[in-house]
Amino acid sequence: MATLRVTRGQALAWRLGRHHLLAGAADATEVVRTLTAVSVFGSDPDLSVRRRLASPGPPGEVQRALADGRLVRTWSFRGSVQVMAPETAGAYLAVRSAGRQWERKSWVEHYRLAADDWPDLRAVVREVVADGPVPPQAVADVLAGSARFGHLAPEFAEPNHTLLKPFAWQGDIALGPDLAGPLVLQSPSAAPGWAGIPDLDEAGPQTVLEYVDAYGPTTPDHVHYWLGEGLSAGRTRLARWWREVRDDLVEVDVEGETRWHVAERADELAGTRAQPTVVLLPGKDDWVMGPGTKDAWVVPDGLRTDMTRGAAPVLVDGVVAGTWRVVGDALEVTTPPSPDLTGDLSAEVARLGSLLGSALELRTR
Template sequence: MTISLAWDAVLMWRSRQQWLHRPAEAADPVAVVERLAGVQAQVTSAAEQAVAARQPEPGSGPGGEDVRAALREQRLVKTWAARGTLHLLEARQAPAHLALIGAARTWEKGSWQKTFVTVAQMEKLAAAAHEALDGRVLTREQLTTAVVEHAGAPDLAEHLASGWGTVLKPLAWQGVLVHGPSADDRRVTFTRPDTFVPGWTGLPDPAEAARVVIPAYLGAYGPASAATFDQWLCRGASRKAALRQWFAGLLADGVLAEVDVEGERLFARAEDLEALEGARDFDDVRLLPAFDQFVLGPGTADARVVPPEHRAQVSRAAGWISPVVAYRGRVAGVWDGAEVTLFDERVPRAGIEAEQRRLKVI
């Protein structure tokens, strides 16, 4: 029997699943990253703030140093993941995330090859990087030099040196490289996960990876459609037949269930059905940092989370995602320091002021 749900209840359930209710006991940063199915880390400070925003009180749980320590200890991995953006991933789950993104084989598309490098060149790059990074940590410049020399292809240097890392991303999705510890001068470094991350298992088959990543996503951002999941994962680039098979397999095995949310047939984890039906109100106001998963999980195109008329204030130029006011599971405004712009005047002012005091911006 398919259960019926209301969006208000779903969105407040999600808030608790994303730990916006701030559990009484401080959470390890690795647990926060795992719960959120990764934390975007294009801006390092924003990733650290996302972890801190889910702690009981300022200073009571992990801060930026705790996140950096988890990276040094290889309990967290930093690499290009969902939507081709830098993320922090829980080290044990990272292979599954990378395998599922890599299954789209976006670098094999004709338009990509015409703009960047051919499949043959990518194979050379992968082999050269695999050898260059064996037990080593190299800066981008050092990696570029080593790869160009090994591959005998000086024309690749410009692509490798690009600050956007476009040509390096497919290497990450094939398990060839991850980010290493920062160099002494704070330059970005790269290394091989199998010689750097303890217990690295290598990339699983995509079907096996889907059994890890899809439930992880739905545990924080469900119920959702397969298309919404795919937009979060790789901007809708997954092969549609494979996507259908992944969801169908999880449904057949009882890991997932279909639910009706105000007329939409969506997927949820079977283990979450009881909690979804009994979802409790969540009225606390939260001031969340830029690039927070609260927004990125469902995506800014989700009109139930981001009011369409205010989307441009949330999703800004050059891919910037504004710090947001979260209230009752929705984006209710944006903020910058002491300045708050509300989209919904029902947001309690006392809640905003409490968050501002927490963040020491008033």
């Protein structure tokens, strides 16, 4: 296929649509599956998801989706906690496990746990959480009577999140559904759509394609940011997986910059026409964090620090143009859009007020 040529405005307009920010998705699972993962810490996953729904209900949609198993909550990207679609979460966990950090000498010596001890320990943990959600103390209670693993009981009783994470990465545990409650553990199979942990050679190319499908047109460096820095996949593996999916991608010339896009969506991209848009998103939303705050397409240099610190972005045509915050009954905006977009901003403020359950007055600062 010949190189596709588009403008940056077209590319960002396509991505806005793909992120369900122009026409909403049917449900929370569709949103999260498209974005691959939505962070819990330092962000507002419920607002991120509900802003992308065609018919958003009251606050608490992510909590409801977790409670009925439409989403799972677990440790994955950057050692933090994300909500993920159970159908695809296992692939990202497989990639996260690729480095096998628990086999490093420092781990083995600190926890007195050899690599060949893990299968039996994992089996114990899976059995305890099978009837979960249970507190980590439940695992500690079982291990306390073990001659082989008793020394690890205090690590679960604390609990030690560092030790817990490899169990999540390997699909033995997930976090309980209550976002506001204490830490509890359950089996990820509590989610009806849980598909298990696939083989790494299958998971790697799948996650590369899913990233390009959500954040295209993009580059291998962006894939490395999301899967390499975020999941510790390793540059060599990522380069191999990129080569394996290369036939499923099409080269795109974006105003002289070479990027790639999923081939089956090339016609969509070519047919996209940029329209003026104003979108208000919560801080650390995937729109910014997916490509990363270093990506000048989305985050101008002057606003990078604000985005890194978690300020809520005002997007104009997909580019961060300022920030917003709610103060009392007002929504304050820095660097408001040009006068011809005032109506779009007012409509977006009204939308946000509806999502938050409060009428908000637009105010600039």
